[in-house]
Amino acid sequence: MTEHTNIPAIKGQNNLIAGAIASSADITRDRYISPDFMQLEADYVWAKVWNIGAWAAEIPGIGDYVVHQLGKDSILMVRQTDGGVKAFHNVCTHRGNRLVYGENGTTEKFACSYHGWQYELDGTLSYVQDADDFPLGNPCGVRNLAEIRCELWAGFVWYNMDVGCEPLDDFLGEVKEIFDRYDMDKMVRVGYQIAEIPCNWKSIHDNFCESYHLPTTHPELSEFFDDDYKNTIFELYDTGHNLMRMKGAVPSKRDDAPDHVNEPLAAELAEWGLDPADFEGRAGEARVELQAAKRALGPERKYDYFPKLLDEQLTDPFHCNLFPGTSITAQATVVGLQRAEPHPTDPNKCIYENWSMVAVGDGVVRVPNTPGDPRPVVEAERHEVIYGEASLGFIPDQDLRVASGQQLGFQSRGFEGAYLTGQESRVQQFHDRINECIRQGLAEES
Ligand code: FES
Ligand SMILES: [Fe+2]
Numbered sequence: 001m002t003e004h005t006n007i008p009a010i011k012g013q014n015n016l017i018a019g020a021i022a023s024s025a026d027i028t029r030d031r032y033i034s035p036d037f038m039q040l041e042a043d044y045v046w047a048k049v050w051n052i053g054a055w056a057a058e059i060p061g062i063g064d065y066v067v068h069q070l071g072k073d074s075i076l077m078v079r080q081t082d083g084g085v086k087a088f089h090n091v092c093t094h095r096g097n098r099l100v101y102g103e104n105g106t107t108e109k110f111a112c113s114y115h116g117w118q119y120e121l122d123g124t125l126s127y128v129q130d131a132d133d134f135p136l137g138n139p140c141g142v143r144n145l146a147e148i149r150c151e152l153w154a155g156f157v158w159y160n161m162d163v164g165c166e167p168l169d170d171f172l173g174e175v176k177e178i179f180d181r182y183d184m185d186k187m188v189r190v191g192y193q194i195a196e197i198p199c200n201w202k203s204i205h206d207n208f209c210e211s212y213h214l215p216t217t218h219p220e221l222s223e224f225f226d227d228d229y230k231n232t233i234f235e236l237y238d239t240g241h242n243l244m245r246m247k248g249a250v251p252s253k254r255d256d257a258p259d260h261v262n263e264p265l266a267a268e269l270a271e272w273g274l275d276p277a278d279f280e281g282r283a284g285e286a287r288v289e290l291q292a293a294k295r296a297l298g299p300e301r302k303y304d305y306f307p308k309l310l311d312e313q314l315t316d317p318f319h320c321n322l323f324p325g326t327s328i329t330a331q332a333t334v335v336g337l338q339r340a341e342p343h344p345t346d347p348n349k350c351i352y353e354n355w356s357m358v359a360v361g362d363g364v365v366r367v368p369n370t371p372g373d374p375r376p377v378v379e380a381e382r383h384e385v386i387y388g389e390a391s392l393g394f395i396p397d398q399d400l401r402v403a404s405g406q407q408l409g410f411q412s413r414g415f416e417g418a419y420l421t422g423q424e425s426r427v428q429q430f431h432d433r434i435n436e437c438i439r440q441g442l443a444e445e446s
Helices: 014-021 035-046 168-172 174-180 200-206 221-223 263-271 283-297 311-315 392-408 422-445
Strands: 050-056 063-068 073-080 085-089 104-106 125-127 147-153 156-160 188-197 233-236 242-245 317-320 326-331 335-342 348-359 383-385
Touching: 035 335, 035 422, 050 063, 050 073, 073 156, 085 156, 147 168, 156 168, 168 174, 168 392, 174 242, 174 317, 188 392, 200 317, 200 348, 200 422, 221 263, 233 422, 242 422, 263 283, 283 311, 348 383, 348 392
Parallel strands: 188 383
Antiparallel strands: 050 156, 063 073, 063 104, 073 085, 085 147, 147 156, 188 348, 233 242, 242 317, 317 326, 326 335, 335 348
């Protein structure tokens, strides 16, 4: 683990393949617009890592299934009779028809719409027409669905298309212990939005990987977060994941009145039985007392996991970027997941998702910076959003606007490549990890 990794100034070069196989590569525009680079990522990054396929509560009963599209790959995840979940490539083994259309459902068997081959929930091929007419022998029990690795953790269904991959726990590394504390598998996903965005998936993940943009892109956050990088902890892990621990429940020194108890802070203090007036003129001291109040009141408000949280986790967002494209932000009782995944064919587009999970507690549910509060504590339906026609959340809207603007800039021959600050070292880590994956994949094939 390295903290505040210093990175050299990045000089621009148009070096797609050289960049793909060099360490600490330049972050050039071709990485965001090239179909060739997109294919390298598909083959050597996305097909080799653990990905989140679904929220496990989406498929609670035997035979419940959900389909996740990742680039050109379609993954089918199915609840088994023993309560576990299996994942398969969503393709019929006869002649390659897409097996399941639609996003989710419940079934006893999967029947292909072409020649009617039928598969059991565990992927076993159990029926074919004219079983005696196969020169190579009856395929039942033999040409089963192509199963891939699948595990459950933190309320998510994870899959990995690489059958020889490392265990999920090894992939997660330090992140597992940090997020195990929140009992996320007992949370309810109350928000689930998905949208196609006009930018490469990395533009969004780059944004997740730095807080340099907070004062300019999200000036509103200075009311409640200390957005000064010198007061923020950045942890870069050998797994390729990273973590940002920014102080919450404290106005930034950049705020117009950093000692004043502003409205968001006052609301948070009042919710936990503290009088905002007691902190007027010393707002920066409220955070520690708020931690103590949450520590004292949490269990009686049915936040049974609060004793496991660190003091900082009671007030501060723990913001984790999971390689390659997922960002999870935990704030004591609310966990947000945002992710960007590649478009099937166009490097200038991606698929963005915004999930909100809440601890049920005593029933008070608010999700910061998202529309729809107060909201019922029920599992949300999948909500497809046409980008630009509806909000994906106040803060995400701001980030997606700049990511889309970058995609326009990446078309410019005048852009020589990124020139990073030290506090953007997680962006460099992210791109270096992509390059490592591609380099390793190419080496294994040669
Ligand atoms: S392609 Fe599925 S049964 Fe023929
Ligand atoms: Fe942002």
